[in-house]
Amino acid sequence: MIALDPHPYPIDMLPSRGAADAVALIDRAGTLDFAGLERLTGEVAAWLQGRGFAPGARVASWLPKTRLACVLPMAAPRAGLVHVPINPMLKRAQVAHILADSGAVALVTQAGRLASLEPGDVPSGCTAFDEGDVESADALPPSAADPDTLAAILYTSGSTGRPKGVMLSHANLWLGAISVAQYLGLTPADRVLGVLPLSFDYGQNQIFSTWAAGASYAPLDYLTARDVVKAVERLEPTTLAGVPPLWVQLLVSEWPEAVAFNLKRLTNSGGALTAPIIAGLCQRFPQAHLYPMYGLTEAFRSTYLAPDLVAAHPDSIGRAIPFAEVMAVRADGSQAAVGEPGELVHAGPLVAQGYWGDAERTAQRFRPTPAWAESGGMAVWSGDTVTMDAGGLFRFVGRDDEMIKSAGNRISPTEIEEAVVAGGETAEAVAIGVPDARLGQAIVVVARGDGTHEADLRARLRRDLPSFQQPSRYEWRAELPRNANGKLDRAALKMEVAS
Structure with missing residues (x-):
């Protein structure tokens, strides 16, 4: 030592x-x-x-x-x-x-x-x-x-x-x-x-x-x-x-x-x-x-x-x-x-x-x-x-921000969302981290649309994003929920996706 x-x-x-x-x-x-x-x-x-x-x-x-x-x-x-x-x-x-x-x-x-x-x-x-x-x-x-x-x-x-x-x-x-x-x-x-x-x-x-x-x-x-x-x-x-x-x-x-x-x-x-x-x-x-x-x-x-x-x-x-x-x-x-x-x-x-x-x-x-x-x-x-605790040991309770932690990487949901909407397959998307036994958290994208172009979207993101930033699944909605300020209601979507 x-x-x-x-x-x-x-x-x-x-x-x-x-x-x-x-x-x-x-x-x-x-x-x-x-x-x-x-x-x-x-x-x-x-x-x-x-x-x-x-x-x-x-x-x-x-x-x-x-x-x-x-x-x-x-x-x-x-x-x-x-x-x-x-x-x-x-x-x-x-x-x-x-x-x-x-x-x-x-x-x-x-x-x-x-x-x-x-x-x-x-x-x-x-x-x-x-x-x-x-x-x-x-x-x-x-x-x-x-x-x-x-x-x-x-x-x-x-x-x-x-x-x-x-x-x-x-x-x-x-x-x-x-x-x-x-x-x-x-x-x-x-x-x-x-x-x-x-x-x-x-x-x-x-x-x-x-x-x-x-x-x-x-x-x-x-x-x-x-x-x-x-x-x-x-x-x-x-x-x-x-x-x-x-x-x-x-x-x-x-x-x-x-x-x-x-x-x-x-x-x-x-x-x-x-x-x-x-x-x-x-x-x-x-x-x-x-x-x-x-x-x-x-x-x-x-x-x-x-x-x-x-x-x-x-x-x-x-x-x-x-x-x-x-x-x-x-x-x-x-x-x-x-x-x-x-x-x-x-x-x-x-x-x-x-x-x-x-x-x-x-x-x-x-x-x-x-x-x-x-x-x-x-x-x-x-x-x-x-x-x-009384012995001076700390215990992690939770992450207050919206970061996604997957495969040891801290991932910005905004960065994923920007990549998802960049190709025009959807106009709105929210990226959410959900518990995953292998990754810690997996990336789920909730997007506005009917999913017709999901295959094209997946192919494009495989070219544009590294493997650890690839969404594991997509959920398609006709409309995404919004809060009183007109912003996308991330909390509500997270509760729905994680339930």
Whole structure:
């Protein structure tokens, strides 16, 4: 276990935490030790600096888990730039939105992905580069940036509208890495299998926390759960992080006993674990410690449940992680009593700097910490309702906004609705999340019309939206209900669809 260091450093200094000759990265190109990781980070940073971008310019990447994709989150900040990772599952319209919204000056991608974009998707002020062009004979030394300098913008769906960019500083990323490495007890002997997208704060932190502990990271792009089983057999990782839908798939997969025993640590976020999933994981991987966790991109992560508490408190999201203060707050701003529902508020140095270019939504979500709290400054007011028991353990009660959480992804219903009506098959639609045993929530679209063009609509959305945003079913109505203000009555539709 590493020592808990409360002093934040520039995020690109993480490679120096491992022994120089220890293995840092295991991928299709072979292995890379920490000395090689430091050198590669410096070379990519030098290449970026050589493009002549202004300090603080945004550099986007749209890549699978290549070696470059693993290094860019540190190399861009080392060059004085801001990294904007784009989920490789996103389609052209969503990529175009992120590039335009972030004001990216560069897009690092692959030829095939670039060919899938249409004229205008890459803004005129943005230059596209093939990842094969990124090389340099020079190398920049570690950054001396102020820890509060912006280092990354991670795009996440909001409850309304298009994805919004969460602004993360060097300190946010560094302290998140140290926090997770500490409470998971990661050591240089650990090997972490990376199945999570690197655009996901959970996946990006997995790299940082692994390297902060001097451990090895093995990225994996997979198509089926069987691919993950084979990777565990081939690479012998000690640690696997996932989201509930992946655990469901892995539990029904065939696991040779010796392979299952390779795993010593399982971590979960992106949705609550159900009692059957917990029981299944404990039975399949009896030697592995299970860490249920709750997180917000706006504060990276808020709580974790220690493995020795899982059996007795399977519905708990645990206590605050290191460097975080988490509290349940009443609507009037006072502290909720034990067992009383309140809004989860997260304070401390992990709180992000707000939403990129969106002062209005920043003001809604990032507000002053309650005066009675130990922390000062700004806090994230999550919009989620929790309770805290007498032992200080939190339990998630519900999500106050309209977000849909499916397959570990937070999905904006507005984004789905805009895509549904864009082709003219229907003029009005409401997207709703309904309970689903496999996905957590499935997307149901209630649309105005008779369904004559549903096949065309499904075919178009398969082209325009990634798999995790595809509606599972459609319900067609002659008219959609409205409230007294003339707006679509989402609450009434949700009650009808979920009943």
